[in-house]
Amino acid sequence: MQTSEYPVHNFYAGPGKLPTSVLARIGKELHNYRSTGMSVVEISHRAKPIVDLIERTQQKFKELLGLAAGDEVLFLQGGGSMQFIMLAMNLSEKGDSVDYVDTGYWSKKAIGAALELERDVHIAGVSETGIPKHLSIRENAKYLHLCSNNTVMGTQWFQFPETDVPLVADMSSDILSRSIQANDFGLIYAHAQKTIGTSGVTAVIIPEKAREQLLPVTPSFLSYASHIEAASNYHTPPVFSIYVVECMLDWLRDEIGGVENMEKINQEKAEKLYAFIDQSSLFDCPVVKEDRSMMNVVFNLSDEGLTDKLLNRADANGMIGIKGHRSKGGLRVSLYNPVTVEDVEALIQFLTDFENAS
Amino acid sequence: MQTSEYPVHNFYAGPGKLPTSVLARIGKELHNYRSTGMSVVEISHRAKPIVDLIERTQQKFKELLGLAAGDEVLFLQGGGSMQFIMLAMNLSEKGDSVDYVDTGYWSKKAIGAALELERDVHIAGVSETGIPKHLSIRENAKYLHLCSNNTVMGTQWFQFPETDVPLVADMSSDILSRSIQANDFGLIYAHAQKTIGTSGVTAVIIPEKAREQLLPVTPSFLSYASHIEAASNYHTPPVFSIYVVECMLDWLRDEIGGVENMEKINQEKAEKLYAFIDQSSLFDCPVVKEDRSMMNVVFNLSDEGLTDKLLNRADANGMIGIKGHRSKGGLRVSLYNPVTVEDVEALIQFLTDFENAS
Numbered sequence: 001m002q003t004s005e006y007p008v009h010n011f012y013a014g015p016g017k018l019p020t021s022v023l024a025r026i027g028k029e030l031h032n033y034r035s036t037g038m039s040v041v042e043i044s045h046r047a048k049p050i051v052d053l054i055e056r057t058q059q060k061f062k063e064l065l066g067l068a069a070g071d072e073v074l075f076l077q078g079g080g081s082m083q084f085i086m087l088a089m090n091l092s093e094k095g096d097s098v099d100y101v102d103t104g105y106w107s108k109k110a111i112g113a114a115l116e117l118e119r120d121v122h123i124a125g126v127s128e129t130g131i132p133k134h135l136s137i138r139e140n141a142k143y144l145h146l147c148s149n150n151t152v153m154g155t156q157w158f159q160f161p162e163t164d165v166p167l168v169a170d171m172s173s174d175i176l177s178r179s180i181q182a183n184d185f186g187l188i189y190a191h192a193q194k195t196i197g198t199s200g201v202t203a204v205i206i207p208e209k210a211r212e213q214l215l216p217v218t219p220s221f222l223s224y225a226s227h228i229e230a231a232s233n234y235h236t237p238p239v240f241s242i243y244v245v246e247c248m249l250d251w252l253r254d255e256i257g258g259v260e261n262m263e264k265i266n267q268e269k270a271e272k273l274y275a276f277i278d279q280s281s282l283f284d285c286p287v288v289k290e291d292r293s294m295m296n297v298v299f300n301l302s303d304e305g306l307t308d309k310l311l312n313r314a315d316a317n318g319m320i321g322i323k324g325h326r327s328k329g330g331l332r333v334s335l336y337n338p339v340t341v342e343d344v345e346a347l348i349q350f351l352t353d354f355e356n357a358s
Numbered sequence: 359m360q361t362s363e364y365p366v367h368n369f370y371a372g373p374g375k376l377p378t379s380v381l382a383r384i385g386k387e388l389h390n391y392r393s394t395g396m397s398v399v400e401i402s403h404r405a406k407p408i409v410d411l412i413e414r415t416q417q418k419f420k421e422l423l424g425l426a427a428g429d430e431v432l433f434l435q436g437g438g439s440m441q442f443i444m445l446a447m448n449l450s451e452k453g454d455s456v457d458y459v460d461t462g463y464w465s466k467k468a469i470g471a472a473l474e475l476e477r478d479v480h481i482a483g484v485s486e487t488g489i490p491k492h493l494s495i496r497e498n499a500k501y502l503h504l505c506s507n508n509t510v511m512g513t514q515w516f517q518f519p520e521t522d523v524p525l526v527a528d529m530s531s532d533i534l535s536r537s538i539q540a541n542d543f544g545l546i547y548a549h550a551q552k553t554i555g556t557s558g559v560t561a562v563i564i565p566e567k568a569r570e571q572l573l574p575v576t577p578s579f580l581s582y583a584s585h586i587e588a589a590s591n592y593h594t595p596p597v598f599s600i601y602v603v604e605c606m607l608d609w610l611r612d613e614i615g616g617v618e619n620m621e622k623i624n625q626e627k628a629e630k631l632y633a634f635i636d637q638s639s640l641f642d643c644p645v646v647k648e649d650r651s652m653m654n655v656v657f658n659l660s661d662e663g664l665t666d667k668l669l670n671r672a673d674a675n676g677m678i679g680i681k682g683h684r685s686k687g688g689l690r691v692s693l694y695n696p697v698t699v700e701d702v703e704a705l706i707q708f709l710t711d712f713e714n715a716s
Contacts, residue, residue: 008395012402015597023397027388031381037366037676039381041556041602044370044679077435077558081579081593116576193594198399200435200558200596218474221439235439236551238558239373240598244399318395321402 009343012321013151013296014173014194017338021255022247040243045236054232057242060249061203064259065182070208074224075201075232075242080106080172083189083202084113087168089217090224091187092119092142099124099141099165101132105152105327110145110170130291131157141165143186149174151194152325154298154332155291160184166210174295175203176252177337178263186210192241194295195337196248200241252337262337269335269344270294276348282306282355283331300330303358307331310354319350367701370679371509371654372531372552375696379613380605398601403594412590415600418607419561422617423540428566432582433559433590433600438464438530441547441560442471445526447575448582449545450477450500457482457499457523459490463510463685468503468528488649489515499523501544507532509552510683512656512690513649518542524568532653533561534610535695536621544568550599552653553695554606558599610695620695627693627702628652634706640664640713641689658688661716665689668712677708 010017033040036049043050058073067073076082092098098119100111103126114121124144125132137144144163147170149156156174160167166186175190182188187206193199206214206224217223227234256262274292277283277299285292285299301307307330314322324330333347368375391398394407401408416431425431434440450456456477458469461484472479482502483490495502502521505528507514514532518525524544533548540546546563550556564572564582575581585592614620632650635641635657643650643657659665665688672680682688691705 010396010400012400012405015399015402015594017400018397023389023400027385030385030388038368038678039376042368042370042373042375042381044373045557046684047370047679077437077596078440078579079435079593082436085577085579113577113579116578191594198598199403199594200599219443219471220474221436221443221471235437236373236549236557238435238596238599240556241558241596320396321405326404 007346008318008320009346010320011333011335011339011343011347013325013332013334014336015199016194016321016334016336018198018244018248019251019255019338022244022251022338025247026244041240043239045233045239050239051233053239053246054237054242057246057249058232060246060253064176064249064252065180065205067182067205068208071182072206072208072211072228074204074206074227075237075245076204076227077201077238079191079199079202080170080189081109081113083170083204084110085117086222086224087143087145087187087189088114088117088119089222090214091166091168093215094118095120097122097138097141099137099144101135101144101146102126103131103147103150103153103155104128105325106150106170106172107145107147110147127155128153129155129286130288131155135161137161137163137165139165143168146170149293149295151296151334152298152328154285154287154293154296156293156295158290166213173336176259176262177266177295179259183207186213192245192248194334196252197245198241200238201245203245248337256337265341266294266335266337269339269341270297272341272344272348273297273333273335276351280351280355282358283351295335297333297335298324298328298330306358313354314350317350319347322347365704366676366678367704368678369691369693369697369701369705371683371690371692372694373557374552374679374692374694376556376602376606377609377613377696380602380609380696383605384602399598401597403591403597408597409591411597411604412595412600415604415607416590418604418611422534422607422610423538423563425540425563426566430564430566430569430586432562432564432585433595433603434562434585435559435596437549437557437560438528438547439467439471441528441562442468443475444580444582445501445503445545445547446472446475446477447580448572449524449526451573452476453478455480455496455499457495457502459493459502459504460484461489461505461508461511461513462486463683464508464528464530465503465505468505485513486511487513487644488646489513493519493521495519495521495523497523501526504528507651507653509654509692510656510686512643512645512651512654514651514653516648524571531694534617534620535624535653537617541565544571550603550606552692554610555603556599558596559603561603606695614695623699624652624693624695627697627699628655630699630702630706631655631691631693634709638709638713640716641709653693655691655693656682656686656688664716671712672708675708677705680705
């Protein structure tokens with residue numbers, strides 16, 4: 001494991017890097033949150049500072065996503081895994097037709113939950129090395145589910161399907177990393193730990209138009225309506241994780257200058273790294289060019305025997321978290337919002353040196 | 359809201375006070391966790407520092423509770439509300455007999471979840487001003503559920519029922535505040551935010567003997583067996599909240615000297631405050647003496663009209679979080695592990711001054 005003697009470049013697939021200024025703010029506010037004389041983690045969730053924190057964070061989230069006043073942003077526990085269950089339960093009943101696009105690892109997990117809940121699951125399209133361009137969507141489907149960015153496969157949707165069926169998207173690994181038309185979706189969910197915070201909280205975005213489609217769900221804890229009614233304070237919320245989201249949204253708005261600027265920076269980082277890989281004779285990216293993820297760059301060494309050597313050297317040089325997903329091997333570099341152009345340039349230099357020495 | 363100009367005494371009912379030394383440690387480690395050069399909230403949950411963190415915290419939890427090597431401690435998201443569902447699903451099926459003791463607010467919520475899941479619920483005993491001494495437990499009950507400390511009512515179990523039916527306890531507000539025979543229970547769950555940490559994580563203790571009683575549950579995310587198999591890393595865990603639990607367990611072991619010492623301190627705090635209330639002519643505790651909670655002291659002013667005046671003055675004097683639960687009114691002072699004898703003495707002085715001036 002890396003020690004602090006070396007400069008660290010953190011490319012973990014999540015939880016991952018936070019901006020230096022966000023960590024500095026957390027440290028500064030840790031002992032006295034907004035002049036309360038207490039830490040943010042010591043205050044009751046029913047007390048005004050925390051009620052206000054949740055409301056502000058929801059509001060900032062809506063502004064950055066371009067949502068309207070009537071749209072809802074919930075902050076829930078349980079990660080994407082919990083949403084795989086809740087979305088199926090709140091938008092469909094047992095036996096209902098529900099359509100899913102299978103783009104690998106995480107989308108398969110969402111599909112698995114719908115099957116366990118005895119929904120009539122139809123796979124509208126499949127691809128593990130890209131994004132399927134032609135989908136067969138059933139007219140009577142309660143929703144079409146997709147995963148907007150596939151962390152394991154290194155693929156990303158750049159054009160979302162046009163359909164009359166409500167579109168449900170797992171945006172856990174690219175929310176607020178680029179501009180989207182949030183209003184085109186029936187439901188969006190995203191855990192915070194990749195692009196907008198750390199683990200422990202998941203944002204669920206429910207546009208006003210989708211409210212009436214929500215079914216009554218028992219147990220009521222699993223009902224979106226319960227959490228909407230309670231303004232994300234149905235039970236004790238994960239306060240620290242929500243606080244980190246607020247810090248991240250402030251950083252995104254005030255230091256980066258908004259989502260469009262963030263997208264430009266993310267494009268620059270990804271283009272630099274893919275350009276390096278494509279010109280290299282040692283490294284190779286298996287993903288079709290038009291579907292390559294801006295967030296997770298998945299690539300291999302043409303000489304697989306060198307992978308372990310590279311990973312060991314990466315650790316010793318402060319290049320952290322570039323090992324491929326355990327189901328795939330190879331390399332994966334995650335370029336979430338907090339990763340800087342300088343981090344990417346340092347990595348490219350490291351990979352160049354490694355290639356030249358091989 | 360209190361400002362830092364005043365010394366703050368934090369009596370929130372949870373999330374609430376953390377020890378000064380724990381907050382200092384969190385601040386110190388925030389930018390460089392265990393020489394990784396990264397913050398604990400920036401590291402992948404599959405990386406060794408976090409896998410080790412979870413394992414160490416489980417181990418320390420087991421040692422402090424006196425559990426055996428084969429017993430399980432899980433760290434899950436979703437709070438007590440999630441456990442109301444999971445315990446019913448993992449220990450019983452639809453239509454099964456399940457017995458609950460109703461000691462008010464939170465135990466009623468657990469009962470509500472079992473009813474929503476269509477279990478055959480029997481109330482084995484009821485009391486809202488004390489702990490029922492005689493229970494009618496059905497022989498065929500899959501479990502008997504109780505809430506060991508009732509934060510809203512200010513009551514606490516000091517002698518647990520002896521029964522052949524597996525005993526399931528919600529210990530969210532008194533876990534590790536006193537010695538218990540953990541082996542007497544079939545299942546214990548406790549969110550961390552009152553006695554052992556902040557919000558976002560819930561400890562679930564499953565003794566080895568109870569493992570075989572766990573039913574296969576779908577969706578598998580709601581199955582204890584799934585989380586046991588994955589060593590609390592089934593999906594991304596709430597890393598920061600688990601980290602705070604480790605800090606709290608270290609504090610409990612190394613600074614307090616273990617659970618027995620903690621219990622003595624908690625007794626001293628509660629005895630001082632109850633003794634003050636009992637000798638006062640302005641304040642009155644409605645709870646029968648033998649069932650009074652060491653964690654939450656619930657009391658009223660004999661002149662109810664003075665309650666708001668007292669609460670305003672409390673705020674201005676740094677006595678934070680002593681307003682009664684919104685369902686009850688009056689006053690509630692929470693004396694969880696981090697609250698010091700000095701905090702209690704300062705509060706008694708404040709209440710004495712208020713009484714003398716009234």
